[in-house]
Amino acid sequence: MADSEFVVRVATAAEHDRFVGLFAAAMMFESSPDDLDRELFEPERALVVMDGDEFVGTAKAMSRDLSVPGAVVPAAHVTAVGVRSTHRRQGILSGLMGRQLREVPEALAVLWASESGIYGRFGYAPAAWVVSYEADLHRVKPHPVRGDLGGVEEIRAEEALPLLARMLGELQARRPGVSGRSEQLWRKRLQDQPEHRGGMTARHVLVHRDGAGIVDGYVLWRGKMGWGPTGPASEVVVEEVVAVEPTAYHALWYHLLTLDLAAKLEYGKAAVDEPLQQLVSSPVALGRRVTESLWVRLTDVPRALAQRRYATSVDVVIEVTDHLVEANNGRFRLIGDTGHASCERSESTPDLSMSVTELAGAYLGARPLAEFAATGRVTEHTPGALSAATSAFGWPAAPVSLEIF
Numbered sequence: 001m002a003d004s005e006f007v008v009r010v011a012t013a014a015e016h017d018r019f020v021g022l023f024a025a026a027m028m029f030e031s032s033p034d035d036l037d038r039e040l041f042e043p044e045r046a047l048v049v050m051d052g053d054e055f056v057g058t059a060k061a062m063s064r065d066l067s068v069p070g071a072v073v074p075a076a077h078v079t080a081v082g083v084r085s086t087h088r089r090q091g092i093l094s095g096l097m098g099r100q101l102r103e104v105p106e107a108l109a110v111l112w113a114s115e116s117g118i119y120g121r122f123g124y125a126p127a128a129w130v131v132s133y134e135a136d137l138h139r140v141k142p143h144p145v146r147g148d149l150g151g152v153e154e155i156r157a158e159e160a161l162p163l164l165a166r167m168l169g170e171l172q173a174r175r176p177g178v179s180g181r182s183e184q185l186w187r188k189r190l191q192d193q194p195e196h197r198g199g200m201t202a203r204h205v206l207v208h209r210d211g212a213g214i215v216d217g218y219v220l221w222r223g224k225m226g227w228g229p230t231g232p233a234s235e236v237v238v239e240e241v242v243a244v245e246p247t248a249y250h251a252l253w254y255h256l257l258t259l260d261l262a263a264k265l266e267y268g269k270a271a272v273d274e275p276l277q278q279l280v281s282s283p284v285a286l287g288r289r290v291t292e293s294l295w296v297r298l299t300d301v302p303r304a305l306a307q308r309r310y311a312t313s314v315d316v317v318i319e320v321t322d323h324l325v326e327a328n329n330g331r332f333r334l335i336g337d338t339g340h341a342s343c344e345r346s347e348s349t350p351d352l353s354m355s356v357t358e359l360a361g362a363y364l365g366a367r368p369l370a371e372f373a374a375t376g377r378v379t380e381h382t383p384g385a386l387s388a389a390t391s392a393f394g395w396p397a398a399p400v401s402l403e404i405f
């Protein structure tokens with residue numbers, strides 16, 4: 001669909017509540033913005049579409065960083081995409097996306113999609129999967145803890161922020177797909193208003209300390225009391241687990257999986273290679289389900305490719321097509337390995353051809369380029385180039401996106 005005739009412009013700080021109001025109506029939730037939301041608003045990165053004096057469309061980008069294979073880089077975190085229900089299918093989203101993609105200063109944009117069918121046409125591709133657990137705690141049977149796993153302790157949210165921020169930074173160094181949080185974003189993340197708890201308890205902040213008393217992992221979780229015909233059937237709802245040290249990881253999960261009265265545990269942010277499956281004798285009882293998580297869009301192909309690292313040495317010329325961002329069209333020579341990468345425009349014969357969408361799908365290391373070659377979306381011109389590039393674009397740790405933004 002062509003872009004609409006409506007005027008697209010940048011929002012002002014004073015328009016925050018109106019902006020959120022339109023997005024909330026499109027997403028069918030009740031908006032109740034607070035001062036922290038207003039503080040976090042970056043009006044210069046927020047676009048509104050006007051029909052006369054009325055807001056009929058919104059989209060914004062947040063300035064955050066993101067871990068990618070071997071690096072942490074700035075990434076436009078796209079969110080608040082909404083169109084007034086009376087104005088759908090008139091090209092408003094297309095107008096917003098086109099302008100936003102051409103203007104973002106970062107080399108890549110990322111988002112979580114409300115519906116899978118929306119963003120592929122704008123060059124976004126799912127680049128990470130998320131595993132959701134709905135674990136049957138009577139069957140999952142965590143392996144007994146051997147030896148001293150150290151102390152698990154509950155702390156108050158107010159003292160948690162710096163400890164949790166340090167842990168998140170450590171996770172970013174180990175896994176792609178993790179979005180960084182400023183102090184304000186941490187304060188937003190740890191807000192816990194009773195009216196938003198959905199019948200669950202206040203949030204518990206649980207940390208693990210190593211032998212020296214240093215925090216080396218944390219969990220955010222809530223409980224919900226329940227009773228079934230045969231007795232207690234409470235639920236444990238885990239919001240976030242960040243523990244990069246094996247002992248902390250085991251101790252925190254053991255604690256969650258053995259809580260008294262609980263029959264079910266839900267966790268919706270696990271990685272495809274989540275180590276938890278090794279710590280239980282009945283992994284099937286984790287009730288795993290895999291869906292799309294982070295969508296990636298490369299807005300500046302050579303800069304984005306030079307910003308990440310590669311699992312094996314690669315020297316390849318890729319011919320790229322992009323129907324929205326003109327500068328991404330052409331041939332680029334990528335040279336990279338685990339410690340360094342460069343990517344320059346080139347006139348050489350291409351080894352591989354693909355659109356910007358397939359490059360985005362492979363960017364976080366979770367989707368092999370060979371997957372796209374199997375349907376003809378990546379073409380190999382030089383024998384061996386596909387296999388070499390597939391290995392190089394892969395990464396030893398699967399990406400994980402810890403929050404829907």
Ligand SMILES: CC(C)(COP(=O)(O)OP(=O)(O)OC[C@H]1O[C@@H](n2cnc3c(N)ncnc32)[C@H](O)[C@@H]1OP(=O)(O)O)[C@@H](O)C(=O)NCCC(=O)NCCS
Binds near residue numbers: 027117
């Ligand atoms: C999704 C939404 C933003 C689309 O806005 P819109 O202005 O109607 O979109 P456009 O008119 O620019 O449509 C562009 C194309 O996307 C398609 N499209 C739009 N919404 C779609 C959807 N939900 N699923 C699949 N395709 C969709 C259109 O059919 C059109 O396709 P075409 O080019 O082949 O004709 C709007 O329907 C909305 O606000 N939905 C509710 C809120 C929401 O889900 N926001 C996204 C948050 S991640």
